[in-house]
Amino acid sequence: MLVHLRTLGCRLNEAELESWAQAFQNAGHKITREQNKAQLIIVNSCAVTQDAVRKSRQLIRRIHRNNPNAKIVVSGCYATLEADEAAELLGVDLIVSNQDKGRLVELAIAELDIPSMPVMSTEPAEISLFSRGRQRAFIKIQDGCRYRCTFCIVTVARGDERSTSIEQIVRDINNFVAQGVKEVILTGVHLGGYGSDIDHNLADLIQAILDQTTVPRLRLGSLEPWDLPENFFALFSNPRLMPHLHLPLQSGSDSVLKRMARRCKTAEFQLIVQQARAKVPNINITTDIIVGFPGETAQEWQESFDFIKQIGFGNIHIFTYSTRRGTKAATLPDPVQQTIKKQRSQQLHQLAEQMKKNFLIQNLGGSQDILWEGQKEEIDATKHKVFGYTPNYLRVATIIDNSEILENTISPAISREITDNTLITELI
Numbered sequence: 001m002l003v004h005l006r007t008l009g010c011r012l013n014e015a016e017l018e019s020w021a022q023a024f025q026n027a028g029h030k031i032t033r034e035q036n037k038a039q040l041i042i043v044n045s046c047a048v049t050q051d052a053v054r055k056s057r058q059l060i061r062r063i064h065r066n067n068p069n070a071k072i073v074v075s076g077c078y079a080t081l082e083a084d085e086a087a088e089l090l091g092v093d094l095i096v097s098n099q100d101k102g103r104l105v106e107l108a109i110a111e112l113d114i115p116s117m118p119v120m121s122t123e124p125a126e127i128s129l130f131s132r133g134r135q136r137a138f139i140k141i142q143d144g145c146r147y148r149c150t151f152c153i154v155t156v157a158r159g160d161e162r163s164t165s166i167e168q169i170v171r172d173i174n175n176f177v178a179q180g181v182k183e184v185i186l187t188g189v190h191l192g193g194y195g196s197d198i199d200h201n202l203a204d205l206i207q208a209i210l211d212q213t214t215v216p217r218l219r220l221g222s223l224e225p226w227d228l229p230e231n232f233f234a235l236f237s238n239p240r241l242m243p244h245l246h247l248p249l250q251s252g253s254d255s256v257l258k259r260m261a262r263r264c265k266t267a268e269f270q271l272i273v274q275q276a277r278a279k280v281p282n283i284n285i286t287t288d289i290i291v292g293f294p295g296e297t298a299q300e301w302q303e304s305f306d307f308i309k310q311i312g313f314g315n316i317h318i319f320t321y322s323t324r325r326g327t328k329a330a331t332l333p334d335p336v337q338q339t340i341k342k343q344r345s346q347q348l349h350q351l352a353e354q355m356k357k358n359f360l361i362q363n364l365g366g367s368q369d370i371l372w373e374g375q376k377e378e379i380d381a382t383k384h385k386v387f388g389y390t391p392n393y394l395r396v397a398t399i400i401d402n403s404e405i406l407e408n409t410i411s412p413a414i415s416r417e418i419t420d421n422t423l424i425t426e427l428i
């Protein structure tokens with residue numbers, strides 16, 4: 001059977017898609033990128049915001065409209081929180097909650113009466129990585145979260161913390177390396193909580209990966225700032241651990257952070273960033289910010305804006321607050337008017353754009369090792385442009401001859417100029 005997999009939302013969802021792809025292939029089925037040719041379509045939905053819920057519904061409806069004969073299985077946070085609504089959408093044949101995600105392939109085969117014929121001779125190198133190309137793979141190391149930030153519905157949808165063993169993660173990474181993967185990204189709902197249920201921590205895992213695998217580049221997903229283990233930054237002395245941290249701040253006002261039930265005040269966050277920049281050369285610190293949280297006054301917004309400007313981030317994911325039923329924030333008084341939220345969002349987008357440009361300028365003229373991807377743009381009959389990422393997660397491009405191939409290789413390049421938030425480089 002031809003199986004097509006789609007996802008919305010976080011990198012954790014993408015990591016789950018990769019594991020399902022391998023499980024379907026091990027059961028004798030084929031993964032296809034062509035949605036309209038698929039006989040079975042898996043949708044990993046999202047519910048982090050109301051907009052994500054809307055997009056999840058739209059995606060499912062569009063899939064059924066474009067391929068009405070395909071069986072559709074829906075999982076993810078939207079399917080977990082709004083199971084009855086998702087089940088009633090046209091074309092949906094099976095709902096698999098987050099709690100049963102580990103058995104999704106097994107449930108789909110059993111419930112939908114899909115014939116299964118394991119391909120016993122399949123070698124790891126034959127398993128296709130479809131979500132990010134062959135150069136990069138996402139590894140889900142844990143699920144669930146013990147904390148309850150008042151705005152977050154994901155912790156409700158994902159349940160208690162559950163960690164994958166270090167031994168299994170090392171095996172998975174070594175399998176990906178055997179397939180030619182050059183970069184692994186560790187993902188989880190509460191990445192810093194890794195190991196809380198198995199008497200380990202994230203630093204133990206990172207050290208084991210660096211010691212027991214040969215993956216050239218190891219990258220971390222979103223990491224709560226209060227979760228960093230002792231001596232965490234010493235790990236970055238190994239150049240295989242990429243100098244990029246995504247530390248969600250959410251607000252630069254301590255009173256707003258208190259209403260959010262965040263566990264890190266601005267002074268603590270600032271100290272963490274200072275330590276990171278002092279100990280990890282050229283580290284890229286990126287973040288998440290929620291604009292218009294209930295009760296956010298003009299003074300709180302100005303405090304937040306000034307603090308964000310003072311820290312200086314390489315990139316900001318900006319979310320305009322939307323009410324999520326089932327969260328404590330949905331019951332808080334004094335909602336911020338939509339027009340004010342829009343104004344504040346625009347103001348922050350302008351600042352974020354300038355900070356991103358400043359960080360790109362800091363990286364001009366230096367040599368960095370680039371992991372080149374498959375995307376390319378034709379320049380003329382003899383040359384084309386290819387793209388990749390620096391260790392500190394800046395997008396770069398270079399122009400090469402049509403006869404040259406850089407995809408899934410790592411090579412040094414010098415950044416010469418900036419175009420459209422991309423460093424234009426020259427190969428060394």
